[in-house]
Amino acid sequence: LIPPGTLVSMLLRDVLLDEGIFEQPTEFRPERWLTKDKHHARCFVPFGKGSRMCLGLHLVMAELYLV
Numbered sequence: 001l002i003p004p005g006t007l008v009s010m011l012l013r014d015v016l017l018d019e020g021i022f023e024q025p026t027e028f029r030p031e032r033w034l035t036k037d038k039h040h041a042r043c044f045v046p047f048g049k050g051s052r053m054c055l056g057l058h059l060v061m062a063e064l065y066l067v
Contacts, residue, residue: 015043 002008017025021043022032033044047054 012045012048015045 015021019025021039033040047057047060
């Protein structure tokens with residue numbers, strides 16, 4: 001058992017390739033992100049999360065907004 005209060009992490013790959021979350025996870029299907037399903041939005045973490053999150057997140061989002 002994991003003691004209460006223990007921080008747990010997992011690889012992004014494990015989430016994105018989980019067939020329980022995404023149907024046909026190995027196929028290129030960008031439309032999967034166009035849904036309003038908040039569950040999918042929680043699984044979209046290309047920049048990581050928390051204190052180890054990519055520092056370039058805001059720069060990239062600004063670039064995408066301009067394009």
